[in-house]
Amino acid sequence: APLPAFDYTVFGGTGDLALRKLLPALYLRDRAGQVAAGSRIIAVSRSVLDLADYRKKAEAAVRRHVAADELDDALLARFVERLDYVSVNATSSEGWSDLAERFVGRGDEPVRIFYLATSPSLFGPICDRLKAAGLVTPAARVVLEKPIGRDLASARAINEQVGAVFAESQIYRIDHYLGKETVQNLLALRFANSLFEPLWNANHIDHVQITVAETVGVEGRGDYYDHSGALRDMVQNHLLQLVCLVGMESPVSLLQEAVRDEKLKVLRSLKPMGPEEVGACTVRGQYRAGAVTGGAVPAYADEPGIPTGSTTETFVALKLEIANWRWAGVPFYLRTGKRLPAKMSEIVIQFRPIPHSIFPGSAGELQANRLIVRLQPDESIRLHLMTKEPGPGGMRLRQAPLNLSFAETFGARFPDAYERLLMDVVRGNPTLFMRRDEVEAAWAWAETILEGWKTQQPKPYIAGTWGPSQAIALIERDGRTWHEDD
Ligand code: BG6
Secondary structure: OOOOOEEEEEEOOOOHHHHHHHHHHHHHHHHOOOOOOOOEEEEEEOOOOOHHHHHHHHHHHHHHHOOHHHOOHHHHHHHHHOEEEEEOOOOOOOOHHHHHHOOOOOOOOOEEEEEEOOOHHHHHHHHHHHHHOOOOOOOOEEEEOOOOOOOHHHHHHHHHHHHOOOOHHHEEEOOHHHHOHHHHHHHHHHHOOOOOHHHOOOOOEEEEEEEEEOOOOOOOOHHHHHOOOHHHHHHHHHHHHHHHHHHOOOOOOOOOOHHHHHHHHHHHHEOOOOHHHHHHHEEEEEEEOEEEOOEEEOOHHHOOOOOOOOOOOOEEEEEEOEOOOOOOOOOEEEEEEOOOOOOEEEEEEEEOOOOOOOOOOOOOOOOOOEEEEEEEOOOEEEEEEEEEOOOOOOOOEEEEEEEEEHHHHHOOOOOOHHHHHHHHHHHOOOOOOEOHHHHHHHHHHHHHHHHHHOOOOOEEEEOOOOOOHHHHHHHHOOOOOOOOOO
């Protein structure tokens, strides 16, 4: 369906996120014919830059981050024409009247969107100045990048400041994991099939594993990352959102607030951790020098911008519990880290063993069913089943996967998460964005861990391995193992 024209004003317009993700995503939507004539993208940052220079920078970024077969010189030229650039200082009055000028004579058509791809400490000040500049119309929208704050108090303060300028219905808090095809597919898997939902509870599920592994290090984002660490950067948002989609009850519909209401209940059911649980159920790690996919890489502490002696974690493994009727007693094992052996995200649902075996001598071969949702790369859903190994030699059992590969089945390109989400803002659909109460509930739980970590140094791990040995012990202690690819 054709979307209305928009004015996307991107604060942090020269930053990593804008160049690597936002501009390429907007270009790809433009290429797909979704960007209406008259739409503009107004990049804003403190740097003093010519429009021509900014356009060159933007074009180079799109060329670098979009696949070769999706680049089209004519379309790219048209896209670049939509770009404007304004130099604005978020914390002084400099540049705001230049920005306001861009909107003279434009009402709420095109859709007016302010995307804050900046440090969260600037969210409040930018909103105040947008208001003072008369730019906030009743239908304007603001998009906030994660992380919203660094703990519950700062998240609340930011939400208050932004909320004093924009109504909650105008605020889109982005968690790009919710825009990933395979993450949305969790809703289809669970609620468009009758097979799984009856088994989707503590009676039939032994445990759940969620792994979000990356091979990259801090990639020139040292300044941000060192103040954040893996728990704030990945667990409080992306991994908890995955927990929500796996754990939530069926929403009454996909409309309005229904999905967010259900996710909130999961977040509120997370069992808080006291200092003892933090010691027993969490592992924080930091990488030392090693090798990743064949290349030698330095230790975290030797990366540019990281102060010596930094105690920021680049890896987290933890065991959490959702304290409600559906999930009581079912551990969710989560792990995420930088400089791990592979870029790979997956969710593993481990079902309980069969109650009784009629296959004498096969006890060791009988493995309980496992459902593996591979989020990236090679998006797929695999269901591990026990089958008879072909052959005349009697009943020998073997585990084999039913394998739904999305590339093979659909052959289509998977849009990047930002493509979907940026257009959802234009559409005015907030379902895949985080509501204020969700963000705060997630912080309330994450904070119990941060509190417990105050006296805990991260454990070292060699870059290119699956984290500190304690992360393996965390799950093996319970008689379970992290899923390994077969
Ligand atoms: C971002 C984090 O939100 O997600 C990064 O700030 C991380 O540190 C990235 O690398 C991972 O996203 P994806 O889509 O590559 O899995």
